[in-house]
Amino acid sequence: MLREQNICQKCGSLRIGNSLRCSSCNNLISVTPIHGPSKSDITLTSMWSLRDFLPDYTNPVSLHEGNTPILKVKNLNNLLGLGLKLEFRNPTGSFRDRASSLIISDAVKKKSSQVIGASTGSFSISLSAYAAKAGIKSLNVIPQNLELSKIEQMKVYGSKVIELSDSVEESIAEAQRLSNEANTYLATPENNILAIEGQKTLGLEIALQKEFFDALIIPRGSGSLIYSIYRGLEDALASGWIEELPRIYAISLEKTKSAYMAESLEIEQPFLLEEVRETIKFSKGKEIEIDAQQMIEEALNLSKREGLFIEPASASVLAAADELVKEEEINPEHSVAILSGSGFNALNIYATHLRDKRKVVWGLSESSTTKFEILNLISEGKSTYGISIWESLGRAKSKQSIYQHLNELQKKGLIVLSEKDTKIKAFKVTKKGFETIEKMRNLIDFL
Structure with a gap:
């Protein structure tokens, strides 16, 4: 322990x-690998069935996280038999619930009245839910360009949300500052070893559920998930559950103009990058980069063929598995891919992608709705110039109409030309523009 x-x-x-x-x-x-009980002594019902490998909490805060199933691919011909670990079946839709259960249990044990966290969304949603379960306050510091659907989930659980940074690294630094200033429990996974220890139960579960596997395909993100799973596998090896460690394939985001569509993988400085690289090298695996657009296509295909709805970042493992099978580097029957997050955390991205199914706000013309979408794209920094905006809107409109909308928004004082980039005609949102966005969001919430 x-x-x-x-x-x-x-x-x-x-x-x-x-x-x-x-x-x-x-x-x-x-933590030194733990020699736990034999596999036959474990009856898996939740993460806490593995308490022999966890810190001792008499009354853990739990929403019945863990014990997520492994399903075999049946309808994707190139990946038949591939094991899919459905981590999006956790209470708030991601593997982060394993970390939050342990962290909030610790906060309660230490009689903390509030926890402070920072993330690209999934952890903050999870932390908010588990804090609500425990009856303590939560505060989350997040990047300003985060998906609106993720922010609203935090608020639904009663969390206070601060949007004041351009990157998750800045959010983490601010959370650290606020925690030090108020002497409050810092729950951010990048600073708390309990996140690793909670998430390692995923590796232990795979060792229990899968008789034989020699390859794991995992989204990289900050590196936390990969390192955690490897820690769990070390415990499984020490306990005699597996005979050897599998190859680890880390899937990261290719830096293209569509990278923003996979927010949970879009991390400039992964805090466990060196440790992940050492793990990959030791296990004789490798790192694979996948384009965000390809991730969306894979996610939609999985929904249509297998009935599983996941976020784009999770689908990175499917695109990578396809490459590895074609290269005859893995056998799908002996491999497991981790589907880390729910598609419900990325509804706005899918809505943008499926332009023929677009939502028009009641009482507004389609032209007004398009202007609102353009304002949102510019304000979030995801698309700030004509061609980029046209592509982000699915190329459903003509380029000329996009520039016409931009001119009209500029005349109304909602956007101005950015001084940061003189090479291209980029825009930024004015104070009046941000106020308009806020009013429109309030209107949509009301409707």
Whole structure:
């Protein structure tokens, strides 16, 4: 079990609490693999069925997370037999519920009245839900360009939300500052070893559920999921559940103009990048980059063929598995792909992609709705110039009509030319424009 105090294996400094890295040398704190009970002694009903591998909490805060199924692909001919670990079946739709259950249990044990977190969405949604279950307050610091559907979910669970940064790295730094200032529990997974220990149960579950596997295909993101699963597999190996560690394939986002459509993979500085690279090298796997547009196509195909609705970032593993099968590098029957998040966390992205199914707000002309969508794209920094906006809107309108809308928005004082980029005619939203967006969102909420 995880101890409250541990010694850094690199410099020998004493670690106190839940720090993920040593305060003296910044070395990643790791827990020695745990020799637990035999597989036959485990009856898996939730993550907490694996409490022999977890810190001891008498009354854990749980929404029955974990014990997600592994389904075999039946209708995708190129991937027949591939195991799909359905992590989006967790209570709030992602693997992050495993981390939140452990972190909030710890916060309750320490009698914390509030937790502060930061993420690209899924963890903050999860943290908000588990804090609500425990009866404590939550505050989440998030990037300004986050999907509106994710932000609203946090608020539904009663969380206070602060949007004040351009990247998740800035959000994490601000959460750290606020936590230090108010002496409040910092729940951000990048700073808390309990996130790794909770999420490692995913690896343990795979070892219980799958008789034999020699390859895992995992979205990379910050690196937290990959490192966590590997930690669980180390415990499984030490407990005699598996004979050897599988190859790890880390799937990351290709840097293209459509990258914003896979927010949970769009991280400039993955905080466990070096550890993930070492894991990949040690396991004889590799990292594969996938374009966000391809992820969306794979996600939609999975919905239509297998009845599973996942977010674009999750579908990265399907595109990668397809490549690996074609290269004869993996056998689908002996491989498991992690579907990490629900498609309900990316409804706006799918709505934009499926332009023939677009929603027009009652009482507004289609032209007004298009202007509102253009304002949103510019305000979120996802598309700031004509061609980019045209592509983001699915190329359903003519380029000329897009430029006409931009001219009209400019005349109304809702957007102005950006001074940051002189090479292209880029726009930014004015104060009046942001006020208009807020009023429109309130109108949509009312309707």
